[in-house]
Amino acid sequence: MRRTMTLILMTAWYSVSAQALEVLNSIKPFEMITEELVLDAQSNSSLLATNASPHDYALKPSDIKRIDSSDLVIWFGPDLEGFLQKSLADKNKVLTIQDIEGVSLREFGSEEAHHDHDGHNHGSHDPHVWLGPEVSGQVAAAITAKLIQLDPSNQSAYEAKLAQFQSNLANKEAEIVAQLAPVKDEGYYVFHDAYAYFEHHFGLNNLGHFTVSPERRPGAKTLIGIKKTLRNDNVKCVFSEPQYTPAVVETVVRGTDTRIGQLDPLGTDIKVAKGSYFQFLQTIADSYTNCLGQ
Numbered sequence: 001m002r003r004t005m006t007l008i009l010m011t012a013w014y015s016v017s018a019q020a021l022e023v024l025n026s027i028k029p030f031e032m033i034t035e036e037l038v039l040d041a042q043s044n045s046s047l048l049a050t051n052a053s054p055h056d057y058a059l060k061p062s063d064i065k066r067i068d069s070s071d072l073v074i075w076f077g078p079d080l081e082g083f084l085q086k087s088l089a090d091k092n093k094v095l096t097i098q099d100i101e102g103v104s105l106r107e108f109g110s111e112e113a114h115h116d117h118d119g120h121n122h123g124s125h126d127p128h129v130w131l132g133p134e135v136s137g138q139v140a141a142a143i144t145a146k147l148i149q150l151d152p153s154n155q156s157a158y159e160a161k162l163a164q165f166q167s168n169l170a171n172k173e174a175e176i177v178a179q180l181a182p183v184k185d186e187g188y189y190v191f192h193d194a195y196a197y198f199e200h201h202f203g204l205n206n207l208g209h210f211t212v213s214p215e216r217r218p219g220a221k222t223l224i225g226i227k228k229t230l231r232n233d234n235v236k237c238v239f240s241e242p243q244y245t246p247a248v249v250e251t252v253v254r255g256t257d258t259r260i261g262q263l264d265p266l267g268t269d270i271k272v273a274k275g276s277y278f279q280f281l282q283t284i285a286d287s288y289t290n291c292l293g294q
Helices: 002-018 028-035 061-069 082-088 133-150 152-183 196-202 220-232 247-253 276-292
Strands: 022-025 043-046 072-075 094-096 187-192 205-211 235-240 259-262
Touching: 022 028, 022 061, 028 043, 028 072, 028 133, 028 276, 061 082, 072 082, 072 133, 094 133, 133 152, 133 196, 152 196, 152 276, 187 276, 205 220, 205 247, 220 235, 220 247, 235 247, 235 276, 247 259, 259 276
Parallel strands: 022 043, 022 072, 072 094, 187 205, 187 235, 235 259
Antiparallel strands: none
């Protein structure tokens, strides 16, 4: 009887400890995906504040403490969050998305590939995987596999979470396909080259971008070319971003019939909760239709 009681107590203790994982994501979009996959009692957060950009962030001592105390750190990799590379180099409980086998990463073109400026190399792959339904589904599967590896006693619960994620993702994808159908052929420019996973998946008509990386100011030749296109072609919108509000967007659009819209690649105003990732995808779709559909 005593042995049985001890076994029950040990099992109960293991169950509690198994659900005490602390997951730290580099940025909010990964946190929103992870939120759909962790168990209710687990901690899930992101390192960067919603108004910070991973392109030019600098780690603080408090960030190092959070990294060291986490059971799992999820980041894209050095192509996006170069500031994390040194801190994560000797850590075992890390999921590096750009190293996941089978993930359909988009390769940058010749202009973007290995673009180096101010000491930042942005690599050869587009890191904005959270904007593409196909790739985010692959990322979710990899996160689930890592959670199961860390907490194998709850495998069936994680697998059920992943199945629900994939079902919700398919439903949201179908809704967005129908929503974007009327504006698929409308031409537009984006501020920086961040939306290709979304645009290619849904067949949108992106005519170009102001800059490859948001901390790199577009050159005069680029701006003159865009201005000429706006004047001569049917360009419905130019999209800015809340993290970067360069005057160049307003300057280029001035004197044309092109509207200014806004795309938020980080979901700044969305509160992380169950369902927030699908809300995020919806806001991206709404941003396109609100500007292109006028």
